[in-house]
Amino acid sequence: MFGDAFSGGRKNTGRQSGRGSDLRYNMEISLTQAFKGDKAKIRVPASVQCKDCKGIGSKNGVAPETCNACNGHGKVRAQQGFFTIERTCPTCQGSGQVIKESCSVCKGSGRIQKQKTLSVNIPSGVEDGTRIRLSGEGEAGLNGSPPGDLYIFITISPHYIFQRDNANIYCRVPIPFTSASLGGHVEVPTVDGGRAKITIPAGTQSGFQFRLKSKGMSILRSKERGDMFVEALVETPVNLSKRQKEILKEFEDEGKNEKNNPETEGFFSKVRDLWEDLKD
CATH class of the missing domain: 2.60.260.20 (Urease metallochaperone UreE, N-terminal domain)
Incomplete structure (x- = not known):
């Protein structure tokens, strides 16, 4: 028996700017599956890279241009009396680049929502609470950045004899x-x-x-x-x-x-x- 409860709880590790968030999936298996091991198929709702723009967010995948407001720095400065205040560029939202014409499929985000079907190998002897990591199967990253990971948390259902x-x-x-x-x-x-x-x-x-x-x-x-x-x-x-x-x-x-x-x-x-x- 497999639990199809998908947790939307995400944990962004922040290891790389724009990297996709990690996802969690709760899976319930039987004691027999834990003993023998198994191979299971799961369906996970997640954002994936837009194929039309290859995750860039621009029409036909055209490379973004340097933001004129911040000259590609992602931050702008403003003088207030004796103080200089630095803040995120409102034009490019801190990315340092702007898209002239957004992708019609992903609306410029570079990502679309999709149900992914994944194969999970459950090793024999797995214990309750074991965490299985599927690298790169989390949320797609922003602007073509690497995706996050998917973490599968195993729960073993009670047995009627053992x-x-x-x-x-x-x-x-x-x-x-x-x-x-x-x-x-x-x-x-x-x-x-x-x-x-x-x-x-x-x-x-x-x-x-x-x-x-x-x-x-x-x-x-x-x-x-x-x-x-x-x-x-x-x-x-x-x-x-x-x-x-x-x-x-x-x-x-x-x-x-x-x-x-x-x-x-x-x-x-x-x-x-x-x-x-x-x-x-």
Whole structure:
């Protein structure tokens, strides 16, 4: 999914007089695209150089003439008493040149508005907030000056199964309480579209994490990958039949004298200690 939200926010770096403004484009991609990398087409509204006058702004591209008001300096001086005041030439607007006859297409600006279709290479392993620069794809410069750049800001949309933390991938997998108690196996999806088989040890508790090495995200400009962490979520059964309830009751009665629930035993042991401390 690509965000087509184009930000008109421009930042003129001022590195060169007349240089076109830089542009920003916000692009939203999926986690899969961030993992594999992609090549996308985007449409950007921007000013481009007028082809009729080649960005000069004059009819048929005739070269501008030197401004007679400032003699090409772009500034004029005026004497006011003892002071000499220098200001921008009002005739040429500081450019030092004037156009005798303006281009009929761009009206003398040397630029026209146009929708540009550009190709963007998204590298594998790209992270949220990454900035991609397309040199020369910003606003056209004034009077044939160089164009600005286009900056693409990447946003990765949330995934319905995976959560990303740098190069690592996390997911929570529900496990039947029977498998958690007795042990078993479960297949989990991986971010590359494959599957991984996990062995569930007997007595697995909710919150326990299984680590799958090199099953995480691609790393930018590297052949390595992060890890994947699968968190066990032991599921309590619902809508039990009468027979299932009887079996569970038998299970409870059978284990009353056994330490089958270490977490419970540990917690209530601490509670008893707390109550004893409060009595003192």
